[in-house]
Amino acid sequence: MGPKKTDRQKIRGEIRIGLGSCCVASGSDDIRQAVERTVFENGLEVQLKHVGCVGMCHQVPLVEILPEGKEPTLYAKVTPGDVKKIIESHFAPPDLFKRIRNKLINAIENIQTDIHWDGIERYHLNVREKHVASFLGNQIPIATEYRGIINPLDIEEYRQRRGFEAIQRVLTKMSPEEVISEIKISGMRGRGGACFPTGLKWELVAEQKNPMKYLICNGDEGDPGAFMDRMLLESYPYRVIEGMLIAAYAVGATAGYFYIRAEYPLAVKRITRALEICRENNILGQNIMHSDFSFDIQLVEGAGAFVCGEETALIESIEGNRGFPRLRPPYPAEKGLWDQPTLVNNTETYAQIAYIIRNGAESFNKIGTQECKGTKVFALAGKIARGGLIEVPMGITICAVVEEIGGADTPIDLLTLTKAGAMMGSGGMVVLDDTDCMVDIARYFLAFTQKESCGKCTFCRIGTRRMLDILNRLCSGQGRDGDIEELENLGEWTKKGSLCGLGKTAPNPVLTTIRYFRDEYEAHIKGKCPTGRCVDMIKYSINDQCIGCTLCAQKCPVGAIEFKPHEKHAIDPEKCIKCDSCRQVCTVDAVSVE
Ligand SMILES: Cc1cc2nc3c(=O)[nH]c(=O)nc-3n(C[C@H](O)[C@H](O)[C@H](O)COP(=O)(O)O)c2cc1C
Ligand code: SF4
Ligand code: SF4
Ligand code: SF4
Ligand code: FES
Structure with a gap:
């Protein structure tokens, strides 16, 4: 040591x-x-x-x-x-x-x-090298302040870096109304996907007169490609807790919950320990920081279903029931956990709160766009050189994120950016390029939501299934005329007929890819996958360039190419499993894929 x-x-x-x-x-x-x-x-x-x-x-x-x-x-x-x-x-x-x-x-x-x-x-x-500078340079760390510098669980270090200053100010100098007003002025909107104004949500809960009110930090984060909340919980546990405390004081909450997915063991471990340390330091429990305010938080591990991130399903899950979304209204702000008023905010939302109180609403308000203030944390992954967790001002162009921060290998054109944009949810950004098949990508996302549908609504349950059947047919060369229109029709009905955001947004990847890449769908109906990604629709053969070097025959894992030194080789389509090894090994481009 x-x-x-x-x-x-x-x-x-x-x-x-x-x-x-x-x-x-x-x-x-x-x-x-x-x-x-x-x-x-x-x-x-x-x-x-x-x-x-x-x-x-x-x-x-x-x-x-x-x-x-x-x-x-x-x-x-x-x-x-x-x-x-x-x-x-x-x-x-x-x-x-x-x-x-x-x-x-x-x-x-x-x-x-x-x-x-x-x-x-x-x-x-x-850090002055160009690629590191461009990765870090465009970022404004608020939720991720002091990243790579502070020890996540060192409470003294958090204090030294102005940690708990905001909650102290709130408890000693501000009324709950003043806190809510400050959050409203900041222009903060929830980071969980729906962009609901945070101050307004707090006000709705604060207005309720019930003696019991609850507060929940939503750390379920099940959307593909997203890992923002996991990193915030693992790396800045005290910052999230401080945000929750400020919110609890503002809305008059009597008990709090972290709802963190069980697949995030490190986040669960860090938060559990951080909560213990906070209790030992009078940051949680009775008379916090010697004030009249008492509050404690417990941790509930998520049930593992994507739909449990939806606030009413999450509430059902905490109550010990199956995670079925409830009909809204009433919204949780009025009738939530155990039928009491409940504030549900996203992890990143809470992680921004202390900064606003400490530095004043204006300092936050001046970052971002007219509608969306502050910063957004993105989990960057896919076809880029530098994936990771980034925090950028609202309104930054996708181009700046993908090219300058992500360092995409080639300049990205507008259509490719739209591909990335079309898949962007609450902050998981998966960058694609022109070697990705849009029909296959849409199928991947729909297969995910279809599997995660809780089955309560007919359209979400059956509509997504029907859409997936069509996409499966398209990707295996069995597409039919009218499939695109049928997808559009089913997509619109599924959006309209679904109770919660899962069903309401499930058709989006299909509808947006049809809108921007209709030609790829049309090609699939004609039995062609332009990118060659849909393996059922491609065929490997050996052309006249072949010099009979036998490399492909040696490499083929299923013996689909007969070993014939100095002769033109041939592929047995019955045996070929389309693994692409022969094409990769051939030095003279003699393996064709059609
Ligand atoms: C299917 C589905 C999954 C969701 N998953 C999450 C999630 O993992 N984390 C989250 O904060 N919000 C999630 N939401 C949004 C929540 O219902 C809720 O709007 C959010 O937690 C409110 O926090 P905010 O106001 O701070 O954004 C999900 C919504 C739906 C429909
Ligand atoms: S839209 Fe889908 S996930 Fe949401 S309640 Fe209905 S069936 Fe369940
Ligand atoms: S690797 Fe290429 S050149 Fe060599 S035998 Fe196979 S197809 Fe022909
Ligand atoms: S694609 Fe794979 S399985 Fe098919 S012939 Fe080439 S090496 Fe063999
Ligand atoms: S988890 Fe280590 S740098 Fe992101």
């Missing part, structure tokens, strides 16, 4: 290790152990720090070295084998005596101090 905090005067720098979910999945725990070992073996006087998501999830595992008085250096895609060299290139052991002693004790053969050691140079990221 590194030195204790009491040795701070001796500390010559800091080493930060990202411990978000992506980091952990990429092996950052092994990196942590390697760092601890190296620091111990070399007797280094450096501070080791675990930080949350840095946002650069495409570069994990990440290690940042901050030697005292020198520029920080961020290392990406680090392996445990790199750690020793990286650390030793920044921090030589304290003195010659210690160096020799460590050498003897730990049998370190070679202490590497050359900063330009080849093996690590390629991982070195400088």
